Structures are given as C-alpha cells and as structure tokens.
Amino acid sequence: MNQPKTTQQDFAVDICSQALTQVRTKAPLVQCITNFVTVNDCANILLAVGGSPTMCQDVREAPEAVSAASALVLNMGAIDMVDSMVATGKAANGAKIPVVLDPVAVGGTALRRDTGTILLEQVAFTVIRGNGSEIRYLAGQASQASGVDVGTGDAVTRENLMVSMEMAKNLAVQIGGVIAVSGVMDIVTDGQRCAVVHNGCATMARITGSGCMLTTLIGAFCGAMPDDAFTATVAAMVSMGVAGELAEAKRLEQGTGNATFRTDLIDAIFNLTPAQLEKGMRCEIYKTTD
C-alpha cells in the first residue's frame, strides 16, 4: 500500500489579491454578534476592507436582519448573547449565508465550554477561526489558554506544524467547514487542502482585537466569495498579516506604540493594494496525495 505523500508549494500569488478585489467590488454586508471590547475595531476594519458592518445582535431582530447580510460572524466574547447567536446562526444556515465563529476563550470556563458545545450542535459553521488554545480545545486536545490569549504551550510552531495541521484537518472534517488557527504561523484547512501563512508580526498580539478583527475580515471575504471559503479564509489571513507588517514598519520608523499600531493596522487594510498583497504574502499550500 502506498503511503500518503504530502507535497508543499507556494500559494498562487494572485489568488489573495483577486479575493481582495472581489471584496472591494461586492462590498459585502457583514452582520456581527460580537463583544463590547473590540466591536468598534471590528466595524472599522470591515469598512476599511470595503465591506459594510451591522452589529445588530438583539434576538428580537438579529435573526430577521441576517437575511440581508452576505455573512454572519459570531464571536464568543459576547458570551451573554448565546440565544441570539443560535437563533441568528440557524437563520443564516437556512438562508445559506456563510457563518464564521470566533470561539473566544472557549475552554476557559464551564459557561464557555457549554456555550461552545451548544453553538457547534445547533449551528453549521463555514469557518471557525481561533488561536492555538481555542482550536486545541475544540479539537479535544489538552490546552491551557491565558484568558483570551493563546497559552505558550498551545501555539503552532515549526516543530509541531505537521501535528497541528493534522489536528486542524480532523476538526475541519468533523465540522464540515474550514478551520483557521492563528498565531506566529497561521494554519487554514478545509480537511483536504492546508495552507500555512507566515505573515504578521508580534505587535499584533500586543493589541486587543487582532483576532476578532481577523475573524470579521474572514466574514467579509466569505461574504464576497461564498463558494470558496478556504480561499476566502486564506486571503483574509494573508491580508491581515501583510497589513500587520506594514503597520509594524511604520511603528518602527516613527517610534510609536500599540495604540497607534491599532490605527495603522486598520489604515493598512484600508490602503491595501493587490500589488502589496502579491509582494508581501508568504503562504504555502500542503496537499496530501495517495
């Protein structure tokens, strides 16, 4: 019997830039049920990328409103909104609108563990994007988060990359959607294809909301290209990473700190060009063949 072989190649350079152009052309309306810590940044990054935000979340209107949206983002930082998340998620599923989950601190408390279970049982997710601790928890692996941040032992590293890809792939198959693990190295997989994104910078972990904004961007890209959630997610991760690097270059040049970095990151998404993406992206794709 032949052993499965994993081949690795660079992700085609124009795919992400074409996806960005699609977002700008289609200007997707993205509905977010999200947390009060980062809600403003999420709305602004959606506007920056060329989408349109609605943070409509009350259970009395959110399931109705979602029929007008191109994508729905559910962020577990809004832990008190689970009833609305379930009702709105089901409405989006019924209308075949992509639904993206950010499982903020999912393993951290009994309430969050239960909420994660309820959401996964009741809503079909197109994409789940979390940090290493959050995805490890959902995959049934031991995890030790630091509040809403990744625990040091849970991050994807060069050493555990293959095992981490396998874990993410299995979870993707289990949920029937795309899994994205963010960190120093990002993994994106639909269970078959697997991409590793090397863009980004450490300062992104020094602001709150880089993960929430990334998940919201994934919503925008999925809203613009609902038939290819894998490519949409890779393009969103690459865009966020390249924008982070551009903001970091400015921070180093000007000697500013994390408050300015947060603004510069949103500005970098606003000004991001297809050419910048093609020049800056560092992404490879792994394929398994028998």
Ligand SMILES: Nc1ncnc2c1ncn2[C@@H]1O[C@H](COP(=O)(O)OP(=O)(O)O)[C@@H](O)[C@H]1O
């Ligand atoms: N040390 C790092 N080096 C490069 N990119 C990073 C680093 N830490 C975070 N990022 C980037 O920041 C964004 C948010 O990821 P992450 O910090 O894992 O999410 P969360 O805020 O949900 O914990 C992603 O685009 C990720 O690639």
Ligand SMILES: Cc1ncsc1CCOP(=O)(O)O
């Ligand atoms: C600090 C905090 N607490 C609850 S939600 C939240 C924001 C988390 O944002 P991110 O995971 O994007 O840093």
Ligand SMILES: [Mg+2]
């Ligand atoms: Mg997060």
